[in-house]
Amino acid sequence: MAGRIREQNRALILQAAERLFADKGFEGTTIQAIADLAGLPKSNVHYYFPTKERLYRTILEEILQTWLAAFGRFGEHDDPAEALASYVIAKVRLSFARPHASRIFAREMLNGGHLISPFLEDELRPWVEERAAVLRAWTRQGRLRPVDPHHLLFTIWAATQTYADFAPQIRAIEGGDPDAASQAAIARSVAEIVVRACVAQDDPGASTSRRGQAASAA
Amino acid sequence: MAGRIREQNRALILQAAERLFADKGFEGTTIQAIADLAGLPKSNVHYYFPTKERLYRTILEEILQTWLAAFGRFGEHDDPAEALASYVIAKVRLSFARPHASRIFAREMLNGGHLISPFLEDELRPWVEERAAVLRAWTRQGRLRPVDPHHLLFTIWAATQTYADFAPQIRAIEGGDPDAASQAAIARSVAEIVVRACVAQDDPGASTSRRGQAASAA
DNA sequence: ATAGAACCTGACCACACGGTCAAGAATCAT
DNA sequence: ATGATTCTTGACCGTGTGGTCAGGTTCTAT
Numbered sequence: 001m002a003g004r005i006r007e008q009n010r011a012l013i014l015q016a017a018e019r020l021f022a023d024k025g026f027e028g029t030t031i032q033a034i035a036d037l038a039g040l041p042k043s044n045v046h047y048y049f050p051t052k053e054r055l056y057r058t059i060l061e062e063i064l065q066t067w068l069a070a071f072g073r074f075g076e077h078d079d080p081a082e083a084l085a086s087y088v089i090a091k092v093r094l095s096f097a098r099p100h101a102s103r104i105f106a107r108e109m110l111n112g113g114h115l116i117s118p119f120l121e122d123e124l125r126p127w128v129e130e131r132a133a134v135l136r137a138w139t140r141q142g143r144l145r146p147v148d149p150h151h152l153l154f155t156i157w158a159a160t161q162t163y164a165d166f167a168p169q170i171r172a173i174e175g176g177d178p179d180a181a182s183q184a185a186i187a188r189s190v191a192e193i194v195v196r197a198c199v200a201q202d203d204p205g206a207s208t209s210r211r212g213q214a215a216s217a218a
Numbered sequence: 219m220a221g222r223i224r225e226q227n228r229a230l231i232l233q234a235a236e237r238l239f240a241d242k243g244f245e246g247t248t249i250q251a252i253a254d255l256a257g258l259p260k261s262n263v264h265y266y267f268p269t270k271e272r273l274y275r276t277i278l279e280e281i282l283q284t285w286l287a288a289f290g291r292f293g294e295h296d297d298p299a300e301a302l303a304s305y306v307i308a309k310v311r312l313s314f315a316r317p318h319a320s321r322i323f324a325r326e327m328l329n330g331g332h333l334i335s336p337f338l339e340d341e342l343r344p345w346v347e348e349r350a351a352v353l354r355a356w357t358r359q360g361r362l363r364p365v366d367p368h369h370l371l372f373t374i375w376a377a378t379q380t381y382a383d384f385a386p387q388i389r390a391i392e393g394g395d396p397d398a399a400s401q402a403a404i405a406r407s408v409a410e411i412v413v414r415a416c417v418a419q420d421d422p423g424a425s426t427s428r429r430g431q432a433a434s435a436a
Numbered sequence: 437a438t439a440g441a442a443c444c445t446g447a448c449c450a451c452a453c454g455g456t457c458a459a460g461a462a463t464c465a466t
Numbered sequence: 467a468t469g470a471t472t473c474t475t476g477a478c479c480g481t482g483t484g485g486t487c488a489g490g491t492t493c494t495a496t
Contacts, residue, residue, distance in 0.1 A: 109383065120387060125391055151408060154380055159372070166372075166375075170372065174368060189365070193373055193416065
């Protein structure tokens with residue numbers, strides 16, 4: 001059973017640290033607090049992660065991997081409405097499923113993005129260029145309204161992540177945290193806004209009835 | 219000329235502190251760093267602002283006032299497309315004009331919103347309810363598609379603030395910081411997305427013209 | 437059973453931080 | 467001019483932090 005204790009304690013620490021880093025940021029989080037939340041003495045945290053920075057970077061790496069996996073890879077021959085809607089819905093789901101991860105990512109951006117700029121350059125940017133090409137192709141085919149692809153993607157990212165990053169704002173307006181049903185409704189609602197914003201009304205290649213399910217919201 | 223030195227040094231400190239709080243957060247910013255950036259000795263900072271928290275709160279108060287002023291107050295009898303477009307454009311402008319303020323606000327949200335929850339409850343929420351009523355009225359009049367007003371507003375806020383809060387992401391994708399012309403284009407582009415998303419097309423059922431619906435930018 | 441590896445942890449350290457203070461310099465009111 | 471007020475600042479302090487370490491305990495392979 002080599003490494004079982006190791007794995008378990010590492011997981012415990014990572015879990016506690018992710019939450020605290022998300023809640024209070026890197027500087028606002030103390031090793032002591034992580035240790036307390038994980039139910040371990042402080043020295044034990046240092047046994048598994050020699051420095052606070054190493055611990056933080058470990059968490060950040062994992063988050064970037066998750067982000068990348070959720071990007072989705074819609075192509076030129078997909079149906080625009082369907083592809084965009086499912087992308088938006090996947091992103092909203094991720095926001096609700098891993099709010100801590102989203103907020104750590106957001107903090108990294110606010111801090112200037114120095115730690116993630118390799119990720120942005122090497123992973124995100126190529127992905128964006130590929131997707132932008134798809135969007136432009138759709139527009140050429142008359143299936144998408146002429147919209148700046150970059151700004152559309154920025155808007156989608158922003159609109160979906162806001163439910164994790166700005167949760168207190170949502171809570172104050174909606175009067176509480178959304179339950180599972182509300183989360184699904186939110187996903188549909190945002191997807192609908194995006195689709196309506198840019199998918200051509202008389203899309204020649206797609207069945208318009210498929211969009212009909214994204215109906216009104218309460 | 220009583221208080222001239224006072225006002226000048228206070229302004230110097232506030233300016234330096236706003237930038238550092240935006241860049242590194244409350245915990246990540248030291249009084250020493252603020253003093254250095256302001257060109258004053260540390261003790262002098264404490265002379266004008268007894269504690270770090272007081273300094274921070276002073277800055278936060280001002281930011282909330284600015285936010286509130288920029289909210290805009292469109293009403294039931296305004297033109298939906300024009301009202302929404304000009305609101306979006308004003309918000310994008312504010313993001314570019316005061317990126318530090320936007321990021322401090324964003325950090326406050328990420329931190330759980332404890333310091334601003336009175337603002338959210340007493341100022342933001344009533345504003346949202348009024349605006350939601352206007353949006354619903356527009357929908358009843360057939361001038362707006364049926365869209366959840368809350369989610370529409372969340373999307374607008376998120377889409378506009380992302381240009382300040384996630385600047386490194388924009389920089390990585392666009393290949394640099396947007397100049398004045400790009401900023402205007404961004405404002406128009408986002409406004410267009412929003413307007414298209416929710417403003418009713420002239421005649422439902424008839425073939426819609428795919429072009430020429432660009433929002434009127436101020 | 438036993439050697440060795442992996443794991444645990446209380447005590448400790450250097451240091452940077454927010455904040456204090458008292459003594460001096462500049463400014464102001466009269 | 468002069469006393470009062472405001473402003474300036476270097477030296478200092480208590481505290482909390484990230485990180486170290488040595489000595490101990492538990493596990494594992496043979």
